[in-house]
Amino acid sequence: MAQDAYCQTTPSNMQDFCIATVMDMIMGLSSEDARKIESFWQYCVQHQYFNVGYPEAADFDYSALNRFLSFSINNCGDWSQQSNYLLNSFDFEREVIQFFAALFCIPAELGWGYVTNGGTEGNMFGCYLARELFPEATLYYSKETHYSVAKIIRLLRMKSSMVDSQPNGEMDYDDLIKRIWLDGERHPIIFANIGTTMKGAVDNIATIQDRLRNIGLARRDYYLHADAALSGMILPFIDNPQPFSFADGIDSISVSGHKMIGSPIPCGVVLARKKYVEHISVDVDYISASDQTISGSRNGYTPLLLWMAIKSRTMSDWRQRTQHCLDMAQYVIERFHAKGIHAWRNPNSITVVFPKPADHIWQKHCLATSGKISHIITMPHHSGRETLDRVINDIALDSAPGHGLVPALVV
Ligand SMILES: Cc1ncc(COP(=O)(O)O)c(C=O)c1O
Structure with a gap:
């Protein structure tokens, strides 16, 4: 080892x-x-800053919170209520949720959310709300969707349909509508990617809603979940984001905390329209409170981490940090192009896609690969260019004539 x-x-x-x-x-x-x-x-x-293939920010220092590891902090239940379990960090979770509610444009009285174990739990929560609202409905998701959706569909025993993707990773809207139409589905549940895993593509939720309207579906007829695991902490901080928020029509959104924000423990945030959350709330006499979360006991430490992350930065800090990642992504593309390798990225994405290099290269640099492509994700801890240069140089050497790099997909 x-x-x-x-x-x-x-x-x-x-x-x-x-x-x-x-x-x-x-x-x-x-x-x-x-x-x-x-x-x-x-x-x-030795390896704390190794990562160029997966979107886990490593530029954090939460050491001021180390002392809280001496306590069994447990956020079982709903942070907005009193709990009989005194050692909770509900106050901090409340502020974290308020921050994200503002970021994703939902008034506090209309939204509810909680700190999850990560993006997958948030996606499951969104799908659970949708299924409770429309128990017989079909969930539509694109081919480029994170693999967690397959687990969720199985666990929730939902009907589902996999929609084609466009070459850039965005959903194929024609195929979506065709499927809904052929299924005769009156209450489609749309699982939209706000940043796909491999290509950083954003499904256009404005287009999706226009197309649903064109086939006679009113707003109350469908449910729209946004999987914003990574880009949920990018789009709110840039000038011309693709639509991603409650103001743009979503019903729930999931974002990972250990990705763009950075955390020593996987975590995330999910937010949803309160009226749908009320459907799943149960009173629990054991804790003298109600619960509408997926877990029983919940991590009381991760709300502190997220709280510290948001309290120690201004909006301008988040903007700068995001811009730095976007600039680095552009730098990576230019370096690849200078070496004759066709690399590309989607608008507002920090995921740079290029042809999959030889096995020993992607394994050496822990690059994520899928089919014929790999990617580099430029994270805030890439403050210098050395690590990125080293990876690009290795890939370029491997792609020299005769080394067999597969041709790139052009978008
Ligand atoms: C688009 C997308 N959704 C969901 C997830 C799952 O998030 P988590 O690993 O936080 O559960 C990921 C993880 O990479 C992802 O890329």
Whole structure:
């Protein structure tokens, strides 16, 4: 394993010192276990900024919150109510949700949401609300949708239909309408991507709604969920975003906290129209409160992390941070082009798509790949260009004549 290899390269007296310190810190640990945990620490330190293939920001410092790990903080239930479990961080969760409600343009009295374990849970919550509203309806999602949708459909036992995508990763709106029409579906549930996983494509929810209107569906006839795992923290901070918010017509939205914001623990936020959340609320005598979340016990620490992330930055900081990522994405494209490789990105996206390199290259740099493409996602921790340059140079070397790089998809 790689971390063992790292441990072996650490000077042995230093290693012994670290292991003795860990044994002091954790009473009862054997020297073998102390070595293992110390080795993993060194591995994490060495690799903390490795990531160019997955959208996990690493530029965070939440150390001021470390002391809260001494407590069993549990946000079971609804943060907007009193709970019999005193050690909760509801006050902080409330402020986090208020921040996101403003960001996604829903007045506090009309929306409700909570801090989730990540984008998948938020997507499940949105689909659950939709299914409760329209129990017999079909869920429509594009081919480029994150794999979590398949799990959700199975778990919720929903009817579903996979819609074609355009070459840039956006939904094929003609195919969507054709399917709804052929199904005779009167209450379609639309799962829209606000930033697809591989190509960063945004499904145009204004176009989707126009097209639904054209086939005679009124606003109350369908449900629109936005999967904004990554771009939910990009689009609100740029000048000409594609439509993404409640003001643009969505019914629920899910965003990941560990992606664009950055967090040592996976987390996210989901928001929905309150009138739909009320359908699923249950009173729980055990906690003397109501609950409308997916989990029972909920993480009380991640609301603190998100709270700190939003309180320690101004809107102008978020804008700058976002612009930096977009600039870096453009830089990556230009570097690829200078080396004769066709790389591209969607509007307002930090995901740069290029032909999949040889296995040893994408494996070496932990690049995500799918079919014939790979991507680099430029995150806030890419403050310098060295890491990105190194990856691009390796890919370019591999694509030199005779090295067999597949031709790019042109959009
Ligand atoms: C578009 C999209 N939706 C949902 C998810 C799942 O999010 P999470 O990993 O936070 O559960 C991802 C993760 O990469 C994603 O890219």
